[in-house]
Amino acid sequence: DGGITQSPKYLFRKEGQNVTLSCEQNLNHDAMYWYRQDPGQGLRLIYYSQIVNDFQKGDIAEGYSVSREKKESFPLTVTSAQKNPTAFYLCASTADFSSYNEQFFGPGTRLTVL
Amino acid sequence: DAKTTQPPSMDCAEGRAANLPCNHSTISGNEYVYWYRQIHSQGPQYIIHGLKNNETNEMASLIITEDRKSSTLILPHATLRDTAVYYCIVRPPGNFNKFYFGSGTKLNVKP
Numbered sequence: 001d002g003g004i005t006q007s008p009k010y011l012f013r014k015e016g017q018n019v020t021l022s023c024e025q026n027l028n029h030d031a032m033y034w035y036r037q038d039p040g041q042g043l044r045l046i047y048y049s050q051i052v053n054d055f056q057k058g059d060i061a062e063g064y065s066v067s068r069e070k071k072e073s074f075p076l077t078v079t080s081a082q083k084n085p086t087a088f089y090l091c092a093s094t095a096d097f098s099s100y101n102e103q104f105f106g107p108g109t110r111l112t113v114l
Numbered sequence: 115d116a117k118t119t120q121p122p123s124m125d126c127a128e129g130r131a132a133n134l135p136c137n138h139s140t141i142s143g144n145e146y147v148y149w150y151r152q153i154h155s156q157g158p159q160y161i162i163h164g165l166k167n168n169e170t171n172e173m174a175s176l177i178i179t180e181d182r183k184s185s186t187l188i189l190p191h192a193t194l195r196d197t198a199v200y201y202c203i204v205r206p207p208g209n210f211n212k213f214y215f216g217s218g219t220k221l222n223v224k225p
Contacts, residue, residue: 105157
């Protein structure tokens with residue numbers, strides 16, 4: 001089945017540590033996205049990538065970094081510079097950046113900073 | 115960007131139709147209306163989208179008013195598994211980086 005996988009489902013981190021969240025898709029989609037969701041809130045865009053080897057900052061990129069070396073992979077690193085990293089992180093993809101096709105989401109990673 | 119307004123919560127009896135409203139009074143002529151839902155602690159799931167005409171698929175129907183300033187998502191026979199937060203999103207043309215999820219409507223389907 002085609003889809004998006006995120007790992008791990010739950011992640012615990014000590015303050016001051018960097019941590020990388022995995023996102024893989026086998027949908028052959030060009031565009032990928034990372035969102036952050038806080039309790040009772042909507043989604044906020046962290047980074048997005050329209051195509052391999054390209055990515056752009058979203059609305060809340062500070063304290064995060066990404067890479068897009070392969071079409072199917074878009075890992076997110078939460079750095080120690082992110083002041084409040086505890087949240088639910090969602091990865092998504094679309095066939096391309098500009099079409100009206102729907103956005104597909106992964107199951108999410110819940111990050112807790114201890 | 116067009117903004118949307120949804121009631122924070124709604125109740126629906128199991129087996130009855132659930133009608134979820136959304137106001138998007140500032141929508142532009144080429145902006146689509148999307149609906150997603152999110153079951154607790156899972157990723158959002160696409161339901162349906164439309165521009166002007168009413169749309170129907172295996173999950174739901176989307177009714178868009180003639181002036182396009184509001185829409186209604188209809189789940190024809192709600193089940194307990196439809197309990198979720200439902201998001202109405204209006205997307206400007208060209209860029210998915212303007213795909214804003216608000217707080218949505220929490221639909222509680224009750225036995």
